[in-house]
Amino acid sequence: MSITTQTSGSPGTGPAATLRGPGHGVRAAWIMTASGWSANQFSALLGAYRSELGLSESAVTGLFALYVVGLVPGLLIGGPLADRAGRRPVALTALALNLLSTGVLMLGAGTTGWLWPGRFLTGVSAGALLAAGSAWIKELSSPPHAAGGAMASRRAGLFVSAGFASGGLVAALIARWSAAPMVMAYVPHVLLAAGAGLAALSAPETVRRHGGHGGHDGGTKTPTRTGRQFRRAILPVAPWVFAAPSIGFATLPGLVHGGLVYAGVATAVVPGTGLLVQPLARRVARRHRLATAVAGLLVVAVGFGAAALAVRAVSPGLGLVAAAVLGAGYGFVLTYGLTEISALAPPHRLARLTAYFWTAAYAGMLAPYAVSLLSGVAHPPALFTAAAVLAVLSCAVLVGLAERSPAHPAPPGL
Numbered sequence: 001m002s003i004t005t006q007t008s009g010s011p012g013t014g015p016a017a018t019l020r021g022p023g024h025g026v027r028a029a030w031i032m033t034a035s036g037w038s039a040n041q042f043s044a045l046l047g048a049y050r051s052e053l054g055l056s057e058s059a060v061t062g063l064f065a066l067y068v069v070g071l072v073p074g075l076l077i078g079g080p081l082a083d084r085a086g087r088r089p090v091a092l093t094a095l096a097l098n099l100l101s102t103g104v105l106m107l108g109a110g111t112t113g114w115l116w117p118g119r120f121l122t123g124v125s126a127g128a129l130l131a132a133g134s135a136w137i138k139e140l141s142s143p144p145h146a147a148g149g150a151m152a153s154r155r156a157g158l159f160v161s162a163g164f165a166s167g168g169l170v171a172a173l174i175a176r177w178s179a180a181p182m183v184m185a186y187v188p189h190v191l192l193a194a195g196a197g198l199a200a201l202s203a204p205e206t207v208r209r210h211g212g213h214g215g216h217d218g219g220t221k222t223p224t225r226t227g228r229q230f231r232r233a234i235l236p237v238a239p240w241v242f243a244a245p246s247i248g249f250a251t252l253p254g255l256v257h258g259g260l261v262y263a264g265v266a267t268a269v270v271p272g273t274g275l276l277v278q279p280l281a282r283r284v285a286r287r288h289r290l291a292t293a294v295a296g297l298l299v300v301a302v303g304f305g306a307a308a309l310a311v312r313a314v315s316p317g318l319g320l321v322a323a324a325v326l327g328a329g330y331g332f333v334l335t336y337g338l339t340e341i342s343a344l345a346p347p348h349r350l351a352r353l354t355a356y357f358w359t360a361a362y363a364g365m366l367a368p369y370a371v372s373l374l375s376g377v378a379h380p381p382a383l384f385t386a387a388a389v390l391a392v393l394s395c396a397v398l399v400g401l402a403e404r405s406p407a408h409p410a411p412p413g414l
Contacts, residue, residue: 008154023143028203029159030196031095031216032137035129036163037189038098038122039067040271042105043186043250044168044264048175052182053112053177057157058372059373060409063119064250070120071362074127079135079355081128083348085141087136092197099193101125102186109182123298127362130160131355138342138350139206139409155336160280161331164271172264175283225311226344230353232401233340235360236394237293239335243387244300245270247307248323254382255311256319274334281373289339297395298330304388308381330389337361 046064049055055063074094082090105117134156170188175181248270253263285292303326310318337357345353371383378386 008339025137025202028091028133028140029156029200030092031129031133032156032159033163034095034098034189034193034196035126035133036160036162036165036271037192038102038169038245039126039248040164040267041102041171041186041189042067042119042122043246043258044050044172044267045175045182045261047254047260048181048252049115050099051281053109055112057102061369061372063115063353064246065366066116066119067123067126067367068362069367070123071127072123072359074124074129075131075355075359075362076127078128079131079351080316082132082135082351083207084206086207087139087198088134088203089350090128090132090168091136093176094125094132095193095197096199097121097192098125099197102189102193106183106186107178125359127355130358131351134338134354136203136206136352140203157334158275159190161271161275161334162243162280163171165268165275168267169264172260176264196207226346226349226353229344230356233344233398234337234357236398236401237355238299238337238360239334239364240297240300240391240394240399241330241337241364243360243367244303244326244333245274245389246365246367247384248303248326250308251371251380252310252319252323256314256316258316258319262316265274267319269320270323270327270330273324274331277328277331278335281332284332285335285339289336290399292332292336292339293398294395296336297391297398298329299325299332300329301388301395303327304384308384308388311384312381326397334361 021262043064046060049060049063050057078094099122101118101121104114104121108115108118137156137159167189171185174188175185178184247361248265249267254256258266281292281296284295303322306318306322306325309315310322341350341354341357367387371380373384
């Protein structure tokens with residue numbers, strides 16, 4: 001699905017449509033790396049906030065969950081706004097807010113009260129960046145009159161995953177050996193976000209509207225049909241996109257008694273494995289798109305089973321294995337979700353539906369908070385076993401719904 005073929009009055013027409021290409025897409029994609037980095041740099045410092053600043057377990061877990069609380073309005077406001085006002089202004093404004101949020105977190109080294117607004121602003125800015133940036137990069141990366149929708153959509157996922165994989169590890173290593181860990185650990189993100197903003201400034205807008213209230217996609221998809229397909233094909237899978245990795249890098253390290261550097265390694269292993277398996281996920285998707293989701297959910301189930309064993313044995317080594325398996329499941333389900341959105345969304349609703357996907361996906365990041373709340377009534381191994389069963393049940397629901405739903409065409413370039 002190439003947005004550059006739309007008629008006048010639709011997004012993607014006008015001078016910007018002739019300026020697209022992989023070069024612009026790559027330059028703009030670094031803002032996605034900054035978004036992923038900002039999310040995970042804090043995760044690697046959870047243990048340090050407990051030990052260095054004396055924060056309680058519930059306070060640290062609440063700060064982790066507060067990111068999602070901010071993320072949801074960022075996504076739900078940023079997506080529709082990017083469809084109306086354009087991808088570029090929303091994405092660049094969100095990047096500036098993302099940079100500001102890191103500055104606020106740095107103030108938290110002296111006064112812990114700053115951590116709460118800093119974490120909330122990180123969520124808001126990252127949400128708007130994911131919604132507007134994903135759509136912008138997809139459209140910038142699709143050459144005029146060429147089929148590259150799915151490939152372009154995956155670029156956003158790859159750059160986000162790279163930020164997830166790098167941010168936590170770098171922050172943990174700096175915090176381990178720095179004289180001012182709660183400040184210096186955030187400096188790399190400041191540099192990355194500033195550089196990403198400078199690189200993205202040269203990328204053009206991809207939305208051009210010539211009067212009226214926007215165009216249409218020229219196709220047969222209606223909002224009702226699109227919403228039905230979204231609920232059936234994406235909602236059963238989306239929460240697992242981040243439920244699996246958040247347990248792998250935020251919850252497991254503490255339960256297996258890993259240290260600060262161990263937590264940083266875990267934050268790199270989980271999304272890093274997700275990056276490594278995405279080529280395999282794409283090959284599976286070429287044969288049968290639903291198989292990518294089925295494989296991902298089953299791998300997630302295995303990962304939760306391994307996590308239960310690691311916690312029972314208090315084994316850091318097995319904990320890293322479980323984290324890697326959960327990361328592999330993340331790679332599969334993320335590839336599936338972005339591919340489905342590319343096929344499902346008409347151009348004028350691309351940012352909105354992308355925002356809905358990321359909202360459902362990030363709901364899974366509340367999983368560590370749920371484990372913390374439920375640990376009073378059930379031990380973590382039992383909770384992880386229950387999560388494995390839920391992942392299998394989600395797989396069964398997805399397959400059942402798919403059998404009753406008409407298939408929508410595969411996106412070009414898959």
